[in-house]
Amino acid sequence: MWSSTAPNKKISLSRIFVTGMGVISAVGNSVAENRQGLVNAICGIRNELNLFPTKYSGLLPFGQITASTDGLMKALGVSDPGVTRTSLLALHAFNEMLADAGLSLADLRSPETALAGASTVGGMCLTDELYADANKNSNGSPYTSSYDCASVNIFLQKHFGMNGIINTINTACSSSANSIMYGAMLMKNGFARRAVVGGVDSLAKYTINGFHALHILSSEKCTPFDEHRKGLNLGEGAAFLLLEKEEDIAGKKVYAELTGYCNANDAFHPSSISDEGDGPYLSMQGALNHAKLSAADISFINAHGTGTENNDETESRAMIRLFKEPPAFSSTKAYTGHTLGAAGAVEAVYSILSLMHQEVYPTLRFTNRIPSTGLMPVPEYRKMPVQHVMSNSFGFGGNCSSLIFSQA
Amino acid sequence: MVYIHQAYCISPQKTFQDVDLELLHEPVDKKLYAIEPSYEGIPPGVLRRMGRAVRMGAGAGMPILKNSPVDGIIIGTGKGGMEDCIKFLNQIVQYEEGLLAPGNFVQSTSNAVAAQLGMMSRNKSYNSTHVHRGHAFENAVTDAIMQLRALPGKQFLLGGVDEISDFDYNIETLDGSYKKEVIAASDFYTSDTPGSLAGEGAAMFLVNDQQPGALAGISAVGMLHSEDPAAVTAAFQQFISTHIRGNQKIDLFLSGESGDNRTLKFYAACESILPADIPVARFKHMSGVYATASSFALWMACHILQHGRLPVHTLKTVVEVSSLKTILLYNNYKGLQHSFMLIQK
Known part of the structure; x- marks a missing residue:
């Protein structure tokens, strides 16, 4: 199965709707848990980080998702040796989106179903393994093909056996807004009938030190738009949405129009x-x-x-x-x-x-x-x-x- | 059709200034390093801070942006600036997460090439970076197709960039991407061993929807994830029957064959369904292997269509090549990500 894009098709004017959602963040493990947290002002940011050893653990606040990487593997039934936390968080949110939308496996695997994902960290959450592999201090960890940003969506493509256009976008902190946009464009151009769109990043020693070097990490819980704001807190999360065309939504629950x-x-x-x-x-x-x-x-x-x-x-x-x-x-x-x-x-x-x-x-x-x-x-x-x-x-x-x- | 009006390429061969494809530059330590130009027009202070990928991308893109205002910048890169990435990572470890200089961190993000091009040309329009490994450039081409259909009459900078770094070379070596043994360039396709040679480069194109004066046009792009040669052949067949019009002839099959005996089966399978009289040309002995090597192939296709001939060392079997109007490209990356491109004069 394959997908092709050619410049001579007509642009469709059909409207695009969101018919499924899944999310995991420090606030909660599902859409419902996230909403509960948002309504009740429950902040997911804590002065605690136990995913990997870093001197900033306990010193700086982070939006860490409570589930451990091993716990995610178990819960998701994944045992691939090269799978990363980033891919697992993505799979968690993807699964929720899939169940929520009621999309059949056959439709998911159709060449007409695109996946436009985004990540900036990819497998670089495994900072220590990457350090060893890149500097020839190892005989090769199981992660040598998992460090790039594409590894997440290649994992999802293989896991579900998807056959449409698959893409990964990295425009830094706007990545997944652009993947949502890309999925919509694929649909309007007739290159996909529906698109799974979203993004994921997990906490990494790499990004923590990068943002710290730029002096923009706050030592306290962040206070956006406040006069005395001190910077940002890094968090982790994943979210996927299913986009469907106007002509395909009859009888389905529809959350919003893009x-x-x-x-x-x-x-x-x-x-x-x-x-x-x-x-x-x-x-x-x-x-x-x-x-x-x-x-x-x-x-x-x-x-x-x-x-x-x-x-x-x-x-x-x-x-x-x-x-x-x-x-x-x-x-x-x-x-x-x-x-x-x-x-x-x-x-x-x-x-x-x-x-x-x-x-x-x-x-x-x-x-x-x-x-x-x-x-x-x-x-x-x-x-x-x-x-x-x-x-x-x-x-x-x-x-x-x-x-x-x-x-x- | 998406029309290509300008094409610049920095590669391991003489593709940038005084183009000469006859003279083949050989690999050094199993790596085909790009021949970098002097980067005139980029201020030395700015150039010094750039990582290799950003430098090559800016070097190949700025000649276009200098003279042609564009309505967006669309880049495909498998890994962006890996060298800066690991340099920063090594600082984290060596200085035990001390106070670090952020330069390498900022340069290491994959969108640094598109961002740098946007900044240097003060271009505030659409700016996108596709990083889907062996489909990074193909998705960038798709993005360009879609932008041009949404905005008829506009033009875009489209490019593919990847760099060789020692660090990435180490990781890819552990992953089995490169040959264990040193091979002569003449044995590139005949060694019958796993792995290939590392490559790098930046190819940049000015694209719009206007035919007059174009070097070439892209009439279709196909993408497929599969580890099954039969599925690839079926897709290839379908790509041809969908996009090649009745009386249209394929004048050249441009094959991404990489000298890796594990992926040869895909190229052989695709070749086998083409009529035997279609000449086959190869390019990876010139570019080496990298995620966006198909951007090098597109540049080469433009060059071939423009000049009506191609270097003998690219031909798989020595045949007389006449009338070059339609080139069919097939490429695969790591035996999983396959792509087809139809390029026409």
Whole structure:
């Protein structure tokens, strides 16, 4: 079975809907557990990390998923020697999405079913094994073909015997927003009938030290959009969504419509956003244009809101530029930590939960507005009418993407 | 059709400046290292901070971006900057997670090539990096096809990049990707042993939907994950029957054969279903093996179509090659990820 892409097909105008979801994060192991945590202000970030030895364990807060890697292997019935924590988290969320959507194995294996995943860490969560293999200090660990980002989706492809187009995207912290977008584009172009889209990252000594070297890890639980924010907390997570076309959703439960998306670049600095937030402004504006909505139509923004000095101020500026008076907005990274390549997909699920339940989740621990922008994120859980949610993901390399989900 | 209007390639062969494909550059220590140019136009301070993949990507991409504004940058890379990645990892271990300089970390992310190109050309439009190993470049091509259909009349920079680093070479050696023995370049396809030679390079293309003046066009891309030669042959057959029009003739089969006796069966199977009079050319003795080597093959196909001839050392059997208009490419990576591409004048 194979899939091909040729430039002469017609673009389909059919609308794209979300018909299944699965998520695992420090907040919980399922969509229901995550919502429980979000509603009840239960933060998944803790001063504890026991996945691997690191001097930052106990010193810095992390959004670690409680399940151990061995526990995940057992629970998932996986015994492949080269499987990584990243792939296991992905499989966990994938399984939930699959059961939730009620997608048959035959449909999953159809050449018309694409998989667009994302990861920035891949198998590099195995920092010590990678160190030994790369420096010839070993006879070869079982992980020599598991370090790259593609290893996760190759594992999922083999595990389920998928036959459609398979892709992995890495645009740093906006990766899984782009994989959602890529899956939708494959469908609109007739290269897939349906697409499993999402992303995953697990905590790694590598990323912890990288972000620490950039001085953007907070020593306390992060406080997005707060005047005295001290940086971000790293987290881990995985989320997958099933996208289906309008003509295929009859009789199915439908969570939301994916109405807009845009990818733009800030073209300013490898690891920070320009003062006026050009990239964020362009991606938000582009998503509105794509959805044929105006700024006033957006009910709520799931902000990127990492809690760093640079992000929260530039994102605020870009929101003010575009919306004049921005709608209600919040950052759920205060619950999960920054799950990097998974963040776009995890927060797509949260955005859809807001649409489904007509509620918004607070930015935990917020106290003071940033003086130069004066914006206040949603301070506590509340019910409100939510029709269109914008979800932002911005990454290193200036990679900015925004998605819009609308009530189905 | 996606039309290619400019093509630049930094590779182990003389493909970048004063192109000369007749003279074959040989591997060193089982590695085919790219011949890097002097990178004129990139400020020395910026160049110094770049890892090898970013440098090659910027070097091959900037000549296009300098003269042609684009509406997006789409890159495929199997591993991005592995050298910077392990350099940073080694610092973590050596300095026991002390205070580290973040340079290598920032350069090691796979999207650093597309990001650097965006930054240097101040391009604020679409910017994407595909990393699905042996399908990274094919997904980038697919992305370009989709962008052009959504935005008719626009143009994009499309590229494939991967680097050789000692660290990645060690990992891939443990994974069985490279030959244990040293082989002469002339034995590349005949050694009958497992593994191949490491390669690297960057190939960059200016693509749009306008035919006038184009070097070549991509009319279809196929992708398949399978370890079964019969499934690959069936897909190959179907690709041909779907995309080759009735009276159209395949003038050249460009095969990704890599001298690895474990994957030869796939190439042999695909070759076997083609009419015997179709000439077969190979390219991995020039590029070596890497996840995005199909981007080198696309550059070579453009070169062949443009000049109407190809170097004798690329031909599997010496035949007279005439009228080169349609090239069919088949490539596989690690015997799992297969791809087909139809390239036309």
